[in-house]
Amino acid sequence: MGNREETETRILEGVDRLIREKGFSSLGINAVARESGVSKVLIYRYFENRDGLLRTWALGKHYWNDAPGGAPSGEGVPWQERATALFEGQLDRLFGNPLLREVIRWHLSSDDPLSRDVMDRIEEKGKGLTQEFSDNLDTQEDVNAFVSLLIGGIYYLALISDKTDQFNGIPLKSDEGRTRLRDGVTRLCGLIFGEMTKKGP
Amino acid sequence: MGNREETETRILEGVDRLIREKGFSSLGINAVARESGVSKVLIYRYFENRDGLLRTWALGKHYWNDAPGGAPSGEGVPWQERATALFEGQLDRLFGNPLLREVIRWHLSSDDPLSRDVMDRIEEKGKGLTQEFSDNLDTQEDVNAFVSLLIGGIYYLALISDKTDQFNGIPLKSDEGRTRLRDGVTRLCGLIFGEMTKKGP
DNA sequence: TGACAGTGTAACCGATTGGTTACATAATGT
DNA sequence: ACATTATGTAACCAATCGGTTACACTGTCA
Structure with a gap:
């Protein structure tokens, strides 16, 4: 807590897990917040919206x-x-x-x-x-x-x-x-x- | 109106159109009712639920x-x-x-x-x-x-x-x-x- | 000490979802 | 004529959706 970077990676890891388990269809903001154990407000604050979240996830991938x-x-x-x-x-x-x-x-x-x-x-x-x-x-x-x-x-x-x-x-x-x-x-x-x-x- | 068979085919045709245009992901009861111009209660009455509707649609196809x-x-x-x-x-x-x-x-x-x-x-x-x-x-x-x-x-x-x-x-x-x-x-x-x-x- | 920026949460918003209840109307059989 | 059955609609329900507002806490710099 208190660490933005850590929170961001926690969110992105949640996205990762969610996609691997349920695919993209059920990838909503609420689901990501739930999976990552993070308030969804932070997702909006750090990634703007669902699209921004997906974009940084996809473009940051190796x-x-x-x-x-x-x-x-x-x-x-x-x-x-x-x-x-x-x-x-x-x-x-x-x-x-x-x-x-x-x-x-x-x-x-x-x-x-x-x-x-x-x-x-x-x-x-x-x-x-x-x-x-x-x-x-x-x-x-x-x-x-x-x-x-x-x-x-x-x-x-x-x-x-x-x-x-x-x-x-x-x-x-x-x-x-x-x-x-x-x-x-x-x-x-x-x-x-x-x-x-x-x-x- | 007043004709069950006709209503059923109208519903099924709506399903057909909806799938062709938007795919299965956006195929909800509300969407079908809207597309077919029919109250959704009739869908439940005639097809039980979304699954039954899809089943009769799929199995009745040529x-x-x-x-x-x-x-x-x-x-x-x-x-x-x-x-x-x-x-x-x-x-x-x-x-x-x-x-x-x-x-x-x-x-x-x-x-x-x-x-x-x-x-x-x-x-x-x-x-x-x-x-x-x-x-x-x-x-x-x-x-x-x-x-x-x-x-x-x-x-x-x-x-x-x-x-x-x-x-x-x-x-x-x-x-x-x-x-x-x-x-x-x-x-x-x-x-x-x-x-x-x-x-x- | 105090002002201030960053991190976090709870509660709420309107819209939409699948599904149900209640009720009106039309057709039918006796 | 009357009771019953089938066909239809409007209104409602709780749950979930993406998204926002308001507020508490923590650190940092002056």
């Missing part, structure tokens, strides 16, 4: 920088391998981060432009990587379409993994399912990028 | 039977062609039916078990078709993983098409984007199912 960094990008690495690393990284990232899934859900269902800003930051790194593919690959194929479908598939399966145990015969909550998806992605990368070569001068 | 029927299933049709028809059908279905997308959004974000029931009916036909693949194909590949990723990708891209114009360089709201996705799916089906043959005895 979560969005956990993009798959394991993608090998050396000169000699074949594109198939790079793509595999990218997709497997996204798979682990999505399935391993419940808060991230909650934010995607938020973006899919709300009209709040802030959700777009946050999504942009989430996708930032991945976009740079996929850009590399379409820039450097010498192929007639629509690489962007392939990538979009695969990334989208990973997103969707991660999202419904919170709601159901199985999708199309794949157990989404077990390691077995994760492994099958991982292998499937790897196999698809082989089929798609297997014969592609670097663009000539 | 929408869920518009699954891609164009999939050729004759004996001589190659599997690659069948798969292509299945996925392209799903693509058109998802992008062409806003109400369907709202229901999927609902399922992704709510805890209501009813949403699972509705999703089961939506996926029913597709599940039967994909089951055929894993049953009849003689391959070492994890066909279910491929199918799950592709179907999921179609779902996700359709969902975000309501929120953003472009994803990964694909314009989601234009015919061009639809065509590119369609071609991408076709091409992937070629890569995946191209060499698969029917299971021998």
Whole structure:
């Protein structure tokens, strides 16, 4: 008590907990105040209103920088391998981060432009990587379409993994399912990028 | 007035309109009554409560039977062609039916078990078709993983098409984007199912 | 000591929520 | 004609929402 910074972080931690447990739909000022054990007047005093609170929460997050960094990008690495690393990284990232899934859900269902800003930051790194593919690959194929479908598939399966145990015969909550998806992605990368070569001068 | 059936359909039509315009999140009794121009007491009288209303709405829908029927299933049709028809059908279905997308959004974000029931009916036909693949194909590949990723990708891209114009360089709201996705799916089906043959005895 | 800024709480506001009670009116069967 | 049933509306209920006002306390600087 008597410490503004501490109170602010307590509030933001409350937001964090609330989103993780109930999602964005039930994220009201009263709920945050209750969860944080803090008078809601302080929320208005320190964050102006619900929007300001959400904005400082979202923009102060480090979560969005956990993009798959394991993608090998050396000169000699074949594109198939790079793509595999990218997709497997996204798979682990999505399935391993419940808060991230909650934010995607938020973006899919709300009209709040802030959700777009946050999504942009989430996708930032991945976009740079996929850009590399379409820039450097010498192929007639629509690489962007392939990538979009695969990334989208990973997103969707991660999202419904919170709601159901199985999708199309794949157990989404077990390691077995994760492994099958991982292998499937790897196999698809082989089929798609297997014969592609670097663009000539 | 004075006609129960007519009032009931007016209410259900109001639900329909409301979901299409605002989604499930803002679907309250008061909103339905306002939208339908009907006293909310009648909603309670005829449908018991919000849950009952939603249940009769969802279970009385014909929408869920518009699954891609164009999939050729004759004996001589190659599997690659069948798969292509299945996925392209799903693509058109998802992008062409806003109400369907709202229901999927609902399922992704709510805890209501009813949403699972509705999703089961939506996926029913597709599940039967994909089951055929894993049953009849003689391959070492994890066909279910491929199918799950592709179907999921179609779902996700359709969902975000309501929120953003472009994803990964694909314009989601234009015919061009639809065509590119369609071609991408076709091409992937070629890569995946191209060499698969029917299971021998 | 006193003025003053920052931190905190309780109580209230109007609007809206899901849900109910009471009552008026129209149709129906005897 | 009369009693009963179905259809409809207005008014109300407690609870919750985002947001505000008023007031008590604590420290700091003069």
